[in-house]
Amino acid sequence: MDSSTTVVFADLSGSTAVYETLGNARAAETITGLTHWIGRVCEAHGGRVVKTLGDGVLAVFPDSPPAVTAVVELQRSHTQRLAEWPDQARLRLRIGIAAGEVIEVGGDCFGDAVNVASRLSDLSGPEEIWATRTVVAQLGGAGGELQIRSLGQIPLRGRSQPSEIFQIDWDADAQSRHLTRPALLSQDLARRRQPAGGGIRLAWLDKQTRFRVADLPVHLGRSDETEFAVQDPRVSRLHARIEWRNGSMVLTDVSSYGTWVRFAGGAAELVLRREECILVGSGELALGASFEDFTVPTVQFEVLSTGQ
Numbered sequence: 445m446d447s448s449t450t451v452v453f454a455d456l457s458g459s460t461a462v463y464e465t466l467g468n469a470r471a472a473e474t475i476t477g478l479t480h481w482i483g484r485v486c487e488a489h490g491g492r493v494v495k496t497l498g499d500g501v502l503a504v505f506p507d508s509p510p511a512v513t514a515v516v517e518l519q520r521s522h523t524q525r526l527a528e529w530p531d532q533a534r535l536r537l538r539i540g541i542a543a544g545e546v547i548e549v550g551g552d553c554f555g556d557a558v559n560v561a562s563r564l565s566d567l568s569g570p571e572e573i574w575a576t577r578t579v580v581a582q583l584g585g586a587g588g589e590l591q592i593r594s595l596g597q598i599p600l601r602g603r604s605q606p607s608e609i610f611q612i613d614w615d616a617d618a619q620s621r622h623l624t625r626p627a628l629l630s631q632d633l634a635r636r637r638q639p640a641g642g643g644i645r646l647a648w649l650d651k652q653t654r655f656r657v658a659d660l661p662v663h664l665g666r667s668d669e670t671e672f673a674v675q676d677p678r679v680s681r682l683h684a685r686i687e688w689r690n691g692s693m694v695l696t697d698v699s700s701y702g703t704w705v706r707f708a709g710g711a712a713e714l715v716l717r718r719e720e721c722i723l724v725g726s727g728e729l730a731l732g733a734s735f736e737d738f739t740v741p742t743v744q745f746e747v748l749s750t751g752q
Contacts, residue, residue: 453562508580
């Protein structure tokens with residue numbers, strides 16, 4: 445295979461709950477049927493299924509446009525199907541796409557693109573499609589109606605430097621929600637000046653870490669690959685990103701269930717769902733549920749000025 449190969453890794457999340465709800469036999473039948481369907485859709489768009497991995501499918505395409513067309517069809521069709529399923533039996537798709545040189549040995553595929561597609565599938569949320577810059581560049585005008593947005597530089601296991609990753613928003617309703625920025629909490633907050641670039645201090649349980657501006661961006665999440673790991677099932681593998689942008693400390697939610705922000709001295713909560721806000725002063729971040737849930741993992745933050 446040459447350097448134009450595009451790799452798709454589609455994974456069904458939520459299989460544990462399905463086995464508990466349906467029982468082993470019916471759950472296995474359901475998951476097997478879905479993986480076969482995923483393979484058929486990929487093949488219909490010129491792809492080839494390399495292998496199935498329990499509740500996942502690895503497929504390769506000669507180019508990125510047909511691969512993206514296939515995965516968008518997968519998400520749209522599967523989401524419509526899930527509307528008729530009980531909540532406990534819903535297996536949602538997480539999809540990663542990468543392009544690059546791939547080597548085939550004994551019917552299996554190896555290479556950086558395979559590893560990256562797998563990692564993006566792991567890090568993405570349910571009903572999401574994450575892709576590399578190479579995939580997006582190959583789309584050209586073929587992206588059409590799709591909204592493609594950068595998630596920023598994201599650390600990936602096995603790579604020395606973070607990579608810019610993009611999310612392909614296939615749902616028109618989701619596009620408008622994701623592109624909506626939250627209103628300011630108050631005029632007083634809007635007038636507060638950001639400290640001049642010291643960094644940020646994060647604390648969770650007995651862990652406390654200070655990040656300088658030069659260390660940013662940093663990521664919070666359940667994955668050990670993040671710079672600030674929070675081990676809780678409600679926390680996404682990659683949950684939120686903090687970066688220094690145009691003189692401000694910016695928090696961006698990239699999670700499945702959202703991030704709640706509460707600033708010190710105020711009772712108001714700001715809910716971020718694939719949205720961003722500026723962090724000032726100090727406060728708390730609730731990851732995956734609101735502050736009303738007293739068990740929610742809560743990260744304390746303090747924006748530091750120079751010299752702190």
